[in-house]
Amino acid sequence: MKPIETRLARLARKGDQRAFAEIVDLYKDKLFHLAYRMMNNRQEAEDVVQESFLRVYKHLDRYDENQKFSTWIYRIATNLCIDRLRKRRPVYSLDAESSDHEGLDGYAMLPSDDRTPESELLLSETQRIIHEAIETLPVKYKSVMVLRYLQDMSLQEISDVLDMPVTTVKTRVHRGREFLRKKLEHKL
Secondary structure: OOOHHHHHHHHHHOOOHHHHHHHHHHHHHHHHHHHHHHHOOHHHHHHHHHHHHHHHHHOHHHOOOOOOHHHHHHHHHHHHHHHHHHHOOOOOOOOOEOOOOOOOEHHHHOOOOOOOHHHHHHOOHHHHHHHHHHHOOOHHHHHHHHHHHHOOOOHHHHHHHHOOOHHHHHHHHHHHHHHHHHHHHOOO
16 A cells, blocks of 8 residues: 555645645645754745745656655755755854844844744753754755754665765765764864
8 A cells, every 4th residue: 555645646646636735734844844954044944845845746747656755855855955055145144233234233134933032041052052063064964964863864765865875875974973073072
């Protein structure tokens, strides 16, 4: 028996809007979590999720039912994140005052996460430092590190999502960890 996602994809391919809505419900939070971890920006993550579902809908006829649906949809979202990260402008200091916005520093222009002062205190200094270190990873390492440690994917799943050999994934995970270790040695 085929997994539910495969059956839903088949129905959606035939024009069943409810089946596609179920696919969206199954994956919207998972894709948002992935995109937010990679983009570190709520608005961009939401854009990636929306674009992912548009591509899934548009290319349902290309989905190979012998492949796991989750692998296919994660590949689409991951590739969109990687493309966006590569096109980003250089990152500027958040502490520097912007000439466009008198008196506002970079923090004032960050999208709000609806955090309260109390919840901010709960984010440990260590987590913040690690998160900042992950942000500095080169894109090719960042994608495997996010999928491996924040999405809890196996090396084989990452290999399928990124369409690269498991040995390459292992190497990138190792190098990503080394990169983070060196970055964190000086901060922790």
